[in-house]
Amino acid sequence: MKEKIYVHVADDHKILIEGIMAVINTDKDIEIRGYSLTGQEVIDWFANKKNTADVLILDITMPILDGFQVLKYFKKKKIDQKVIILSSYDDVKIVQEVLNLGCKGYISKNNAGEHIVNAIKAVASGEQYFSNDIQNILLKSLSGQMVPQGEMPDxxxxxxxxxxxxxxxxxxxxxxxxxxxxxxxxxxxxxxxxxxxxxxxxxxxxxxxxxxxxxxxxxxx
Amino acid sequence: MKEKIYVHVADDHKILIEGIMAVINTDKDIEIRGYSLTGQEVIDWFANKKNTADVLILDITMPILDGFQVLKYFKKKKIDQKVIILSSYDDVKIVQEVLNLGCKGYISKNNAGEHIVNAIKAVASGEQYFSNDIQNILLKSLSGQMVPQGEMPDxxxxxxxxxxxxxxxxxxxxxxxxxxxxxxxxxxxxxxxxxxxxxxxxxxxxxxxxxxxxxxxxxxx
DNA sequence: AGAAGCCTCACTGTTTTCAGTGAGAGAGGT
DNA sequence: ACCTCTCTCACTGAAAACAGTGAGGCTTCT
Structure with a gap:
């Protein structure tokens, strides 16, 4: 963990990107190399051979190609890009879907501040990372306590x-x-x-x- | 990561504790502060205000209060103790149960040697850590490839x-x-x-x- | 401008839960 | 016969939950 970790951030809300930058910049091991406001921009950025990032912070909901499509792009192109999903959507199906698409971390926006730096470092070093609430969701689905999707009673x-x-x-x-x-x-x-x-x-x-x-x-x- | 990391080890097999000590003592950043042979001893140790440890290495199966009960003790007392489970038990349900109880790492005894130092450092710095086989188990069960185990952890x-x-x-x-x-x-x-x-x-x-x-x-x- | 909903807090009083200790009767095992 | 476990109950005191009412400040919608 001596070298800098380069990060790219993708979210359609500029203000959120700025917030993430503020948090991340407090850590000298991490540097933000660029950002995108749409899924298309993300793909364009990574398609350019000169542009890379160790870790991509990716929002799910974006105009012009969403997070899923970006992940599918990486998978299709067999690009081993480390991706952390940053989402306000904490549905178990979403989480499982992005995991299947090869993403290595998932943190919810609720408590991104306290997790993002650790998440980046963990994922950059090959580990996985999930924020507490996401972990809970995963575990719950594991133990079969989930209400079967469909409509909830109340x-x-x-x-x-x-x-x-x-x-x-x-x-x-x-x-x-x-x-x-x-x-x-x-x-x-x-x-x-x-x-x-x-x-x-x-x-x-x-x-x-x-x-x-x-x-x-x-x-x- | 300049300061020493203090560790407490709990396992009912003394020989295993000695083995762990041997491995850990090769690393100068980590120091073993004490050990326990039963869950009760662990609780007694941490209940004493003078005794603390950054990381607790905890076995699941112990006489007189097992690992679960130790974790529950911490939870009940709202003590934010970082705990790594060291277990030969690699059942998903066990893993998810201890995660629910707030433990931050899980390594199986099979390959503890190569993981324990990294696990301690990761958990001490606020990250989570799972040895490869445990990660595989979690992921496999996530993607539904796992046959649900019959017996309950508790x-x-x-x-x-x-x-x-x-x-x-x-x-x-x-x-x-x-x-x-x-x-x-x-x-x-x-x-x-x-x-x-x-x-x-x-x-x-x-x-x-x-x-x-x-x-x-x-x-x- | 008014209504509605939410967030916040206060005051009072009753009921229930929590905690600790002690103890007798019966069943079952060593 | 002794020990252990379970079931049963009592008593006390402290802590928390439950119940009802009222109210000011804020935002949002109409």
Whole structure:
């Protein structure tokens, strides 16, 4: 790990690329060599023999050829390009699909900041890397606890939950107490209690165990 | 990676610990601070505020609290201990279970020698590490080429539960309160509480939600 | 401009859970 | 006969969850 790791970033949101650059530039072992805003640009960039990168950070959703098509391009051309998917899409099917297409890492945008540097270093050195939430998704699908794709039973109900309520719901399944959640989320204990009560009401269950069971059944965790 | 990495090793076979020490001592960046022969010893060691280690090398099968229970201890106490599993057990379910419990690396004893130093360094610096064979197992199972294994990882733990404890565990997942359970089972409220407490202790979880989650993971319900 | 939804927090009071300890009765094995 | 395990129950005290109500600030849609 003495030499610099060269990275190329592809995402249709320029601001996100700038954010990634800011994070990565704090590490002297990594250098960003270029970026692309569409899948087509990525392919053009790598098609040019002069342009290479040890690691490609790739978004799934992009205009003019998406991430899948870029991966398929590499596969078709038998180019052994190391790719880390950076996606807000954390569906197990997506993850499996890109793994099959040969990508070596997958981190979700939620917590990209804390993972991206490690991910780049791991993948550059031949390892694989998945951020925690992605790992959880993979493991869940492994253990067959996934609701078979198709329609989920309570999709509508789940949709009525707000972001914060989901935060609390997830933490409850991890055995967090209200105080611990408040601490972690930087909220008042009263606020967290409010969310819990709201969840109990919305999901029509009796207690936190009911919330946890609901979360499991509906694949929240 | 200038400072020394302190390591604690836990395995019920002393000879194996000595072997690990021999391998690790060839690397000047790593120092073994202590070792344990049972899970209980591990917990005692880390429970002592003076004793810490950057990385814990942990065997799964040990007398008096196995590796799972050690991991659960850390989880319960919310101790962010970096753990590498060193196991001869290369079953997917085992691997995914320890990953769920927060362990950061997994190497099989078959080829521990060539991996252990790298694994320690990787995990110490916040990355994850899996030896080749473990990676293959994970990937194979991901792409559905794996025959699902029959036995559950926690069978041992589950087996330690008595009939009554199982009764209570099942009812907890159905959102029963203690009073309701006592009513249904024709028991005193105190008795039901005793079972709940026994469950909490045996399964090493913090609260009823933890019990419910355990039940789900192990197909009790 | 108004309505609706979300996020945030406070206050009060009740119920339940969690934790520790102790103990008697019965079943089963060594 | 002794030991261990299970089932059963009691008591106490602390911590957390549950329940109801109210309310201010913010954004978004109409």
């Amino acid at each position: 999709k509508f109900l789940l949709d009525t939950l707000t972001e914060r309520e989901l935060d609390v719901l997830k933490l409850i399944t991890k055995e967090y107490s209200t105080i611990e959640m408040a601490d972690l989320l930087n909220l008042s204990v009263n606020t967290v209690e409010t969310y819990r009560k709201s969840l109990l009401k919305k999901l029509n269950v009796k207690n936190s165990v009911g919330l946890a069971m609901y979360a499991v059944k509906n694949n929240v965790v | 069978k041992f733990l589950l087996d330690t539960l008595t009939e009554r404890e199982l009764d209570v565990l099942k009812l907890i997942t159905k959102e029963y309160s203690t009073i309701e359970m006592a009513d249904l089972l024709n028991l005193s409220v105190n008795t039901v509480e005793t079972y709940r407490k026994s469950l909490l202790k045996k399964l090493n979880v913090k609260n009823s939600v933890g019990l419910a989650m355990y039940a789900v993971k192990n197909n009790v319900v």
